[in-house]
Amino acid sequence: MGVFDIVGPIMIGPSSSHTAGAARLGKLARTILGEEPAAATIILYGSFARTYRGHGTDKALIGGLLNYAADNPLIKQSYNLAQEAGIAIVFQPSDREVAHPNTVEFQLRGKSGKTSVITGMSIGGGQIIVSQIDGFPVELTGDYPSLITIHMDTPGVIANVTHTLAEAGINIAQMKVSRQLRGADALMILETDQAIPTPVIDVIRAMTAIKIAMAIPPL
Amino acid sequence: MFTFKTIAELVDLATQKQLPLSEIVWRWETERSGETPDIIWEKMRLRLDAIKESAYAGIQEKNKTFNNLVGGDAYRTNQQTYLLGPTAKKALVYALAVSEVNANMGKIVACPTAGSCGIVPGALLAAAEQLGCSDEVLVRALFTAAGIGAVIAQNASVSGAVGGCQAECGSAAAMAAGAVVEMLGGAPEQSAHAMALALKNTLGLVCDPVAGLVEVPCVKRNGFIAVHSLVGAEMALSGVESAIPVDEVIDAMYRIGLALPASLRETAEAGLAKTPTAVAITEKLLKPVLVCCVFLFQWV
Numbered sequence: 001m002g003v004f005d006i007v008g009p010i011m012i013g014p015s016s017s018h019t020a021g022a023a024r025l026g027k028l029a030r031t032i033l034g035e036e037p038a039a040a041t042i043i044l045y046g047s048f049a050r051t052y053r054g055h056g057t058d059k060a061l062i063g064g065l066l067n068y069a070a071d072n073p074l075i076k077q078s079y080n081l082a083q084e085a086g087i088a089i090v091f092q093p094s095d096r097e098v099a100h101p102n103t104v105e106f107q108l109r110g111k112s113g114k115t116s117v118i119t120g121m122s123i124g125g126g127q128i129i130v131s132q133i134d135g136f137p138v139e140l141t142g143d144y145p146s147l148i149t150i151h152m153d154t155p156g157v158i159a160n161v162t163h164t165l166a167e168a169g170i171n172i173a174q175m176k177v178s179r180q181l182r183g184a185d186a187l188m189i190l191e192t193d194q195a196i197p198t199p200v201i202d203v204i205r206a207m208t209a210i211k212i213a214m215a216i217p218p219l
Numbered sequence: 220m221f222t223f224k225t226i227a228e229l230v231d232l233a234t235q236k237q238l239p240l241s242e243i244v245w246r247w248e249t250e251r252s253g254e255t256p257d258i259i260w261e262k263m264r265l266r267l268d269a270i271k272e273s274a275y276a277g278i279q280e281k282n283k284t285f286n287n288l289v290g291g292d293a294y295r296t297n298q299q300t301y302l303l304g305p306t307a308k309k310a311l312v313y314a315l316a317v318s319e320v321n322a323n324m325g326k327i328v329a330c331p332t333a334g335s336c337g338i339v340p341g342a343l344l345a346a347a348e349q350l351g352c353s354d355e356v357l358v359r360a361l362f363t364a365a366g367i368g369a370v371i372a373q374n375a376s377v378s379g380a381v382g383g384c385q386a387e388c389g390s391a392a393a394m395a396a397g398a399v400v401e402m403l404g405g406a407p408e409q410s411a412h413a414m415a416l417a418l419k420n421t422l423g424l425v426c427d428p429v430a431g432l433v434e435v436p437c438v439k440r441n442g443f444i445a446v447h448s449l450v451g452a453e454m455a456l457s458g459v460e461s462a463i464p465v466d467e468v469i470d471a472m473y474r475i476g477l478a479l480p481a482s483l484r485e486t487a488e489a490g491l492a493k494t495p496t497a498v499a500i501t502e503k504l505l506k507p508v509l510v511c512c513v514f515l516f517q518w519v
Binding site: 006008010020051053055056059071075076125 | 330334
């Protein structure tokens, strides 16, 4: 809790949780997809589902998918701008009960055809948590530079990655590893204090057990 | 070290070091973040710029918001003065202006939240214009306000969903009152009394927004409470003291918030939100959504 959590963020209104947080979720989802989206189905839960239109949550989510920051005035016109950019967007409010009232699921297809399903929550004051990527449980806040890997669930992979980061002088702030089945694919998320330079990502990407390695800059 | 967990500790630090509250908060953030004092100052100055931009833009706006519930009231109120003195009048107008910009999806600075974003700007800009203060004084006042808000957020809450409107608009009132006292050269203890007085008088305020939107009663309430915070500052500067110390008032606010039913904490399930008119507004606002979804579905 710092002074700029109180006098701040600078944001497009009207709600830090329903607008600013929504824009940040959209932007982080696009970053995780790793390319410009061509189509997005956006499923809204809880309070998002009930009040999304009045709070401009829809416009903010689209704005985020267009890579706008939470203080970008273009958010207000994001429907038109998404259409111009050739992004097809569908909103589906759901009445299914969820753990957090402001939850959203993005089903994204990128311009290259790549797909990703990302679930996130807006937890207040514009703060967010991405809680699931392609079925893997994660915890990604967008506050730190982050590294996401999808790798074979075998011994030594995590040690190799963290060793590579340590050698580059990168300190790990938080980390989480999850897997769907023993010995199958696993997903690791590392939030770091320093930005992760491309050469370091390349080294990690070249490791045999690593299938995907992705650097996510802070929002 | 410039750390504080309570307003009493903040005031003690300021008194001990013979520095204004703003200086303590600025140094605290500098130490906490590991940035240089200049960078921290510059970040706050950017927020002041955004605050001014929203206040001046809001006064010009004559139209309603896209939900058609509020809007144009800052402009309307600014046309003629009937009764209020110039400082109270400006606080009212600027607070309405910033809140309307927020409701209309414009750029604002959450302070401490988007729903309460007009109160601190209204009170501070009005006081600065009346006193002929420089931007430097305003940046300092924002540090003071932020320090007060940080203590409330840590020891209680500034979220309407947790503590009702008293946690959002009440906290903003305390932030504004304490900061305005410093702008007028009041002692740190006087700031603390102003915070306590302003916060006490918002205790119990519930969050029951019509259709769950940050519009009714939020926008007009920002106007009211900006003036209300000046009343707290005026009393404290005159030597009026709060019988209950501010940290205890903050604690009371938190406990009242927890005692409020969930229906009165931003869920729009009771109070104003369930009046017949509000229910009709909510139904009207929800209708086009279904049409829109069906349309989009067919189109895609």
